[in-house]
Amino acid sequence: xxxxxxxxxxxxxxxxxxxxxxxxxxxxxxxxxxxxxxxxxxxxxxxxxxxxxxxxxxxxxxxxxxxxxxxxxxxxxxxxxxxxxxxxxxxxxxxxxxxxxxxxxxxxxxxxxxxxxxxxxxxxxxxxxxxxxxxxxxxxxxxxxxxxxxxxxxxxxxxxxxxxxxxxxxxxxxxxxxxxxxxxxxxxxxxxxxxxxxxxxxxxxxxxxxxxxxxxxxxxxxxxxxxxxxxxxxxxxxxxxxxxxxxxxxxxxxxxxxxxxxxxxxxxxxxxxxxxxxxxxxxxxxxxxxxxxxx
Amino acid sequence: xxxxxxxxxxxxxxxxxxxxxxxxxxxxxxxxxxxxxxxxxxxxxxxxxxxxxxxxxxxxxxxxxxxxxxxxxxxxxxxxxxxxxxxxxxxxxxxxxxxxxxxxxxxxxxxxxxxxxxxxxxxxxxxxxxxxxxxxxxxxxxxxxxxxxxxxxxxxxxxxxxxxxxxxxxxxxxxxxxxxxxxxxxxxxxxxxxxxxxxxxxxxxxxxxxxxxxxxxxxxxxxxxxxxxxxxxxxxxxxxxxxxxxxxxxxxxxxxxxxxxxxxxxxxxxxxxxxxxxxxxxxxxxxxxxxxxxx
Numbered sequence: 001x002x003x004x005x006x007x008x009x010x011x012x013x014x015x016x017x018x019x020x021x022x023x024x025x026x027x028x029x030x031x032x033x034x035x036x037x038x039x040x041x042x043x044x045x046x047x048x049x050x051x052x053x054x055x056x057x058x059x060x061x062x063x064x065x066x067x068x069x070x071x072x073x074x075x076x077x078x079x080x081x082x083x084x085x086x087x088x089x090x091x092x093x094x095x096x097x098x099x100x101x102x103x104x105x106x107x108x109x110x111x112x113x114x115x116x117x118x119x120x121x122x123x124x125x126x127x128x129x130x131x132x133x134x135x136x137x138x139x140x141x142x143x144x145x146x147x148x149x150x151x152x153x154x155x156x157x158x159x160x161x162x163x164x165x166x167x168x169x170x171x172x173x174x175x176x177x178x179x180x181x182x183x184x185x186x187x188x189x190x191x192x193x194x195x196x197x198x199x200x201x202x203x204x205x206x207x208x209x210x211x212x213x214x215x216x217x218x219x220x221x222x223x224x225x226x227x228x229x230x231x232x233x234x235x236x237x238x239x240x241x242x243x244x245x246x247x248x249x250x251x252x253x254x255x256x257x258x259x260x261x262x263x264x265x266x267x268x269x270x271x272x273x274x275x276x277x278x279x280x281x282x283x284x285x286x287x288x289x290x291x292x293x294x295x
Numbered sequence: 296x297x298x299x300x301x302x303x304x305x306x307x308x309x310x311x312x313x314x315x316x317x318x319x320x321x322x323x324x325x326x327x328x329x330x331x332x333x334x335x336x337x338x339x340x341x342x343x344x345x346x347x348x349x350x351x352x353x354x355x356x357x358x359x360x361x362x363x364x365x366x367x368x369x370x371x372x373x374x375x376x377x378x379x380x381x382x383x384x385x386x387x388x389x390x391x392x393x394x395x396x397x398x399x400x401x402x403x404x405x406x407x408x409x410x411x412x413x414x415x416x417x418x419x420x421x422x423x424x425x426x427x428x429x430x431x432x433x434x435x436x437x438x439x440x441x442x443x444x445x446x447x448x449x450x451x452x453x454x455x456x457x458x459x460x461x462x463x464x465x466x467x468x469x470x471x472x473x474x475x476x477x478x479x480x481x482x483x484x485x486x487x488x489x490x491x492x493x494x495x496x497x498x499x500x501x502x503x504x505x506x507x508x509x510x511x512x513x514x515x516x517x518x519x520x521x522x523x524x525x526x527x528x529x530x531x532x533x534x535x536x537x538x539x540x541x542x543x544x545x546x547x548x549x550x551x552x553x554x555x556x557x558x559x560x561x562x563x564x565x566x567x568x569x570x571x572x573x574x575x576x577x578x579x580x581x582x583x584x585x586x587x588x589x590x
Binding site: 129130131149178188189191192193195196197198199200201202203204205206207208209210211214216217218219220221222223224225226227228229230231232233234235236237239240243244247248250251252253254255256257258259260261262264265266268269271273276277279280281282283284286287288289290291292 | 424425426444473483484486487488490491492493494495496497498499500501502503504505506509511512513514515516517518519520521522523524525526527528529530531532534535538539542543545546547548549550551552553554555556557559560561563564566568571572574575576577578579581582583584585586587
């Protein structure tokens, strides 16, 4: 809701202070939303980098140590690790603490939060539509979220009141808060994010199988193959967790896409050139619409 | 073959003087390979732009007029139009003229050249692995081909001698000539270029079907979907011709990719997380290899 007064938190803990966590910390500090940030990561180099770029004032490898006394807890680790973090911080959270996450799948994490966090805290599922091919706090940018959608999901921990508070945080860092149900969010992300990843994986594996010689693949590849498969270079651990947490809608989207690819193969094999042209024309229009400004 | 003396052509005709044709003209003029370029295109604005950027010295909309008296004929139109151009220029070609093309499918165009061009000229199939998302002579760059592979295919019109001459041209403009058989070239391009296009088409069509609301597609899309489907915004006419000219190997590559996507869907539906992880790990390694420098 536009016009919420900017909230203020004395002490924020950012668990998983990589690209997203550190960018949030930088933006929240600049906006005056948080005074002091405790950064958490497993590796000392990550923590040192978070301090060096000004995202963290203190650091620790212990989520519970960071969470104790925090007014705002921002969990920006891999989707698959959220439940374990909730378990570890639950005993130490201050009543009234606003807890949120930044994962790209929401139903599973919101269920885990409702089950594992104390009823005295608030939890709002969060998903900023922003990122970069880079990772780590050194790649953090104070404007990473600016103008981008930032999805928020209400839970039984704080409900709509907690969402309003989190909306004000999101507005303060320059993003566009959009409230959505967890299942709807995940059903859409299965299509717009998890499917493209799965398709890139399928393409690069087919390319490798059909052209076993890596030098041939390189010499004969242009921007088309590189763009189409770029996301497949992403972390297998992170993507395993994302796909597993959203398995049913992702599987459905993969199956529909496989059917479309098979149908195009059938048109080609049948020599149905006009059929091929119709498919390409429809795809061009759909792709161009993706980059259009809102009407 | 490195060390060929740079050949020289007094008069080159570039039929289809868009991005590729105009970049070739700029590079060939700068290298001293050609003295004078006649540019051909259907639209006056294209011809004016070709002159404005220095790619063409004269222009005409008539391929035969340009080809008459040319020592080098560079055909850079859509793959599907090459045969018609060969028919139109055949009666006027000077004996000894070196004819080449720049299409991304080679078997069909080489057969057409052998059938339609006079036995007194040379023809070498050509395919520069370079391009840009932009098109037209205004986007031309003198260094567009520099360091990129440039595939060459021998035909009965001039055979190996013609290829050696064209190799010298390719070296002079800074590209890497690589001689290949037409069928092998097309079988490889089906995988490295035509498959990624088909996959992008299948993904964007599935996205549109699953999410009919364009505003939802935009709000929920990040760089992943945009990168993965970028090529699908390309010209449907051009890609129809390319896919149709290489239908059988493209259909085979599409079918294998559809099977891989289906297999990933099956692993997800079965909850086989370790199986999903193994697929993602293999894909990451394959994708990273694409960007490695040659060993």
